[in-house]
Amino acid sequence: MNRCFKLFKPIQSHILFLQNKNLATLVERRNPNYAILTDSDFAFFERLLGKERCVDDTNALESYNTDWLKMCRGNSKLAILPKTTSELSEILKYCHEKNLAVCPQGGNTGLVGGSVPVYDEIVISTKLMNKIINLDNESSILSCQSGCILQNLDEYIREKAGLTMPLDLGAKGSCHIGGNVSTNAGGLRLLRYGSLKGNILGLEVVLSNGEVLNSMNTPVRKDNTGYDLKQLFIGSEGTLGFISGVSILCPQKPKAANLILVACDGNSFKTVIEVFKTARQELNEILSAFEFMDRESMIAVKENSNLENPFDKEISEKCNFYCLAETHSSDEESAIKKIENFYSKLSEKGLGLNGIIAENKSQFKFLWSLRERIAESLTRDGYNYKYDISLPINKMYDLVMDTRKRFKDNNAEKEFRRCIGYGHLGDGNLHLNVTSTTYDDKIFGLLEPFLFEWTKANNGSISAEHGLGLKKRNYIYYS
Amino acid sequence: MNRCFKLFKPIQSHILFLQNKNLATLVERRNPNYAILTDSDFAFFERLLGKERCVDDTNALESYNTDWLKMCRGNSKLAILPKTTSELSEILKYCHEKNLAVCPQGGNTGLVGGSVPVYDEIVISTKLMNKIINLDNESSILSCQSGCILQNLDEYIREKAGLTMPLDLGAKGSCHIGGNVSTNAGGLRLLRYGSLKGNILGLEVVLSNGEVLNSMNTPVRKDNTGYDLKQLFIGSEGTLGFISGVSILCPQKPKAANLILVACDGNSFKTVIEVFKTARQELNEILSAFEFMDRESMIAVKENSNLENPFDKEISEKCNFYCLAETHSSDEESAIKKIENFYSKLSEKGLGLNGIIAENKSQFKFLWSLRERIAESLTRDGYNYKYDISLPINKMYDLVMDTRKRFKDNNAEKEFRRCIGYGHLGDGNLHLNVTSTTYDDKIFGLLEPFLFEWTKANNGSISAEHGLGLKKRNYIYYS
Known part of the structure; x- marks a missing residue:
């Protein structure tokens, strides 16, 4: 999941990067129009959720403030853990009225700096919104809260009904289904079972003012009554609303x-x-x-x-x-x-x-x-410049070779350690990764905007499945 | 396809029904704010398209004015046939400026009175927008104009690349892919290949003011850059824009x-x-x-x-x-x-x-x-009350039995000829049909709103795949 409600209240603030200086240019100073969290806000959340679901201890906040790649770090003073949609609605309504910035967070496995706070936003975690609502065996439709872990859902529906989730990711052991939907995660099985656009049958979404939109009440495979508004939330990375519930079509588990x-x-x-x-x-x-x-x-x-x-x-x-x-x-x-x-x-x-x-x-x-x-291995090199690019299949590897050539032409072969390409060939989805011991301005300068320009010129997309997050938010017009 | 731009300029007009009196209550008198077609408008369209692509002969207009079921008839004085997006854009821009109502029409195979004019709207037919733009064999992506006939596309991609269209309908020999997309057609293969929501990779849409939105330039399977606005047009029945081009993912033709x-x-x-x-x-x-x-x-x-x-x-x-x-x-x-x-x-x-x-x-x-x-057979009974309903699979046939019971309880068993149920069981999509020799107020009164209320009470949808069209437009809130 990504920071919420960008459209309503742009979060313009700085970010404390662990390693990457250049990303700091992507975000401006904290927007002073946002309120600073006060004792009375703390008191409100504690009254609503109880003390144990309001995390304000600095050590405990570390994991909420840092992304999986350990490249982005926010400075949130509070992470809160609602259990129900009505609690979530109360929280967002309050934050809306008090002008407090929020950051929705699922399993925090995103790779584009989208799931951690940028500055001092309140982290709203879906960790405890992990209830299965219904499993309709005849229709193969699973309904659950957005904080369910993908692998847990897969195990549950396999045991109960011989079904499997239509998506599978390396991060399945910790990513949340709500985060999968809000980033329109692709993963390893898209080739066979298709994208979430086709498999999500209903969503429950809480808007920034606390209003709840629910299309999960019609648990059917086909519904052509009116505009399919839920589609807008799939892949919108939390900028239009906070996904609280998901209804998803699940295929038969293969024998x-x-x-x-x-x-x-x-x-x-x-x-x-x-x-x-x-x-x-x-x-x-x-x-x-x-x-x-x-x-x-x-x-x-x-x-x-x-x-x-x-x-x-x-x-x-x-x-x-x-x-x-x-x-x-x-x-x-x-x-x-x-x-x-x-x-x-x-x-x-x-x-x-x-x-x-x-x-x-x-x-x-x-x-x-x-x-x-591969992803985990590359982080051990030191610094990892990650790109997630869609291209026509016959162009996919040209980009890797042209990137290497660019390093060579610019006498930068010693600066980087690896420049590799792998990914979902069947989906035309290339993961291009460059690594170096530490962050290097020269490498970064050779990669961006070169890669985005190359992708645009070859009719590709600069975000195939990872989303834009923080890292690519300024490059949206390259696709 | 359905009447265009309902949101911008509601078409409130009457309709000349061939048989069905009650449907007349669904539409009010013609909105007098719309302009009446003048000689100078005719002249404009003739200049733009040539005489042969402006149909104004009463006999020739008959097929544009009448729906497939021969239950709805409009009174359009002009049907025009653009060949290109730029012509279509010119037409819509002109109509927008002159305040002329329009009715987009594809293969005119719709079953809900959505593809024919209601009153005197100009019919804009996609008949001549039937060019294949590109077939990418590696990525299995077909791009074409919206007026291509579904079966022709299927034959083309089978011969060229061993692929097949992800949807199959009884009407495939005459329906247009643009109409399929604008009604989010389901059909016989949805169970296997999924809905158009997952298979449509790009659309070109002309808005009412002539502006062209194009997401077909990125012919890739995955694209998570920004909001997926094209989704809004899938199934919106021409009310938000006129689909002029389609990019679609095609599965391998089975051996x-x-x-x-x-x-x-x-x-x-x-x-x-x-x-x-x-x-x-x-x-x-x-x-x-x-x-x-x-x-x-x-x-x-x-x-x-x-x-x-x-x-x-x-x-x-x-x-x-x-x-x-x-x-x-x-x-x-x-x-x-x-x-x-x-x-x-x-x-x-x-x-x-x-x-x-x-x-x-x-x-x-x-x-x-x-x-x-079955559909064709039923029209031969005389009058056909057609319903297209999504329900949880275990409730599907209860609705047919309850409808028969309702006829019995109301001593109406002699008034109707058949009350039957068939459809896409795997998708939970029931086609409930009642027939009688001629249209009968009593039967209609027993069916509506009973069927819609029953569907709502059982968490179904009153439009699974046919769309709302004219016939169900007032019942949108039942799903």
């Missing part, structure tokens, strides 16, 4: 899941595209994810997270790109047959150097970790 | 498609739900449609369209409900195996009296026609 890692033959990214096309043709309706990692991604997880490249040295030394294809299917036997067809087509076309299929749960987990733990 | 008709055992609708649950479990990811028809639907297509019930007399006399399950899959062999498992589970659970699987293309077409031609 069989398989995972294949392919070491691509050839230096060109065109091979990766051909492997994807072959997967789409041969695995077709059971293809649930198609990810790619470049050579440097694989080296990073080895060096920083001790995850060994599972291929022989001979292959890994030759291989520039890896593809991870996951299948979700209702029976193992026909899935295996399809995977065999996929393999033989790769071999016929000369696309794969080698392939590995996960043979048990731990191998399945290990192969996924090679992709899922 | 194998199979179709099974199940004659359900038992009188209760619970059997239908159990058959659906079994299909969801056994056919899982290959299930592309799940439809149901009641006994009376099957009798109607026999009596009015001469489509024979394919089951023995012994079975058809006992059977109250039929289910049609379609599978889309990448290989025939594993699909057949799954279907066999589905059959044995039905038999184990005592759910099916008998089942038929289409063995060739003509059988496939015939079995689908039993479902697809």
Whole structure:
């Protein structure tokens, strides 16, 4: 989730960055029109929620004030934890009347500085809004409060009804469904189950004045009565309202899941595209994810997270790109047959150097970790310049190569440590990451606005799934 | 598509109904603030488009003025056919300045009186806006003008790239993609490929003042930069703007498609739900449609369209409900195996009296026609009261039974001919239809607002996929 109600009351304030000087230019000084929290405000919140749900201890506030990447830090003096929509409504109404700035916070797993306060906004956390409201087994519709953790929901609906959540993220163990919706999170399964735009059937949203909008009362799959206003809140990062409840369509949990890692033959990214096309043709309706990692991604997880490249040295030394294809299917036997067809087509076309299929749960987990733990590995390099870009598939890796060329042309090859590309190939979603030991103005200057201009020129989007947050809020017009 | 710009300039006018007196109460007299078309207006449009694209001959106007069900008739004196967005923009700008009312029209296949003029609005037809703009094979994204016919698009992308459209309707041979988007059409495949909310990646829309909004320039699958304003136009039935271009994500065309008709055992609708649950479990990811028809639907297509019930007399006399399950899959062999498992589970659970699987293309077409031609068959009874309702699946057929009971309790059993229920079970979308020889006030009075109240009380929606159009515009608050 992102800071709330930007449209109503722009938060213009500074931010205490841990490392990144340049981001400070993105935010102006604190808007003096916002009130400063007083003892009587504290007293109001304590009366409403009880002392234990009003966090004002400096140490305890640390986690509310700092983002997951530890790059942005706010200076909030109070984090409050409502349990119900009516409490949330009371809180927002009060803040509206008293002109107090607020920052909605879910699992605080965002990567664009969107889920932490910028200055001294009151953090309103959804941590305790974690109740499941209803699970309709016939219609496969789950309704819950916005603070439910994605993985908990997935486990709940699997046990109760053999269903699964239509989205899956590396952060699933801590991200909240409300944050997923407010950033329109994409993740690993979008290829198969589609975006939240199609899967969210209803929302409950509390506006800045405390008014509650609720479209969760009609728990049906189709509703064409009037304008679909809830869509505006999906991906609006908390700027239009605070999502308090979610109604979501959930697919059947597959009976069989398989995972294949392919070491691509050839230096060109065109091979990766051909492997994807072959997967789409041969695995077709059971293809649930198609990810790619470049050579440097694989080296990073080895060096920083001790995850060994599972291929022989001979292959890994030759291989520039890896593809991870996951299948979700209702029976193992026909899935295996399809995977065999996929393999033989790769071999016929000369696309794969080698392939590995996960043979048990731990191998399945290990192969996924090679992709899922890249983000975490990169933070260990020191500083991480992260970009989340949508591009037509055939342009995706050109951007990585052009970025490297730019470093070379500007004699900056020694300043950065890695420049890597990986991501959701099936969705045209590239995660381009540059790392260095510490933050470096020169690297930053070479990256921005170059990357945004390149993306715009190639008809892409500068925010595929991470949102704009604080880091990209001034670049909205590049897409 | 529906009448444009209701929000800016409400069209309050009467309508010449062919049969239905009561609908006349829905619209007031023509709003005198709208200008009357003059010779100089005619001259403007002829200059802009040429004489042949300005239809003003009374006979030629008949089809633009009358809806598919032949229940609503407008009195437009002019239908114009732009070819480009810039022509459309010029037209709307002119109409805005001259205060002329307009009615956007696509394939004119709507069922709620939404695609024909109400009084003397100028019909702006998308018939000639039928160009394909781009097909990106890697990303599976099709961009086209809004007047492309759904079936033509499906054929084009199948031939060019082995893809298929994510929606399929009985009206596919004449409906336009722009109309599909503006009514958020659901259709037969929503269960598998999801709603247009998830599949539409970009729109070009011309506002009433001629301004063009375009989100088709970013032909990518994911874009989280800023508010997703295009969503507001999906399903807004032309009231916010005129859709001129569409960018849509298309799934792979399945290599194998199979179709099974199940004659359900038992009188209760619970059997239908159990058959659906079994299909969801056994056919899982290959299930592309799940439809149901009641006994009376099957009798109607026999009596009015001469489509024979394919089951023995012994079975058809006992059977109250039929289910049609379609599978889309990448290989025939594993699909057949799954279907066999589905059959044995039905038999184990005592759910099916008998089942038929289409063995060739003509059988496939015939079995689908039993479902697809119900609407057409019912129009042959005389008058057709049509309802398109979303409900939790376990409540769907209660509404049909309660409607019949209401006729009985009010001694109205002789007034109506049929009261039937069929529709998209997998989507919780019931098509409830009542027919009579001619329009009857008593029947209408028994149906409305009863059906809307019942739907509201059961947390449903009074418009699942047909839109509000003219017929339901006053009942918007029932959902």
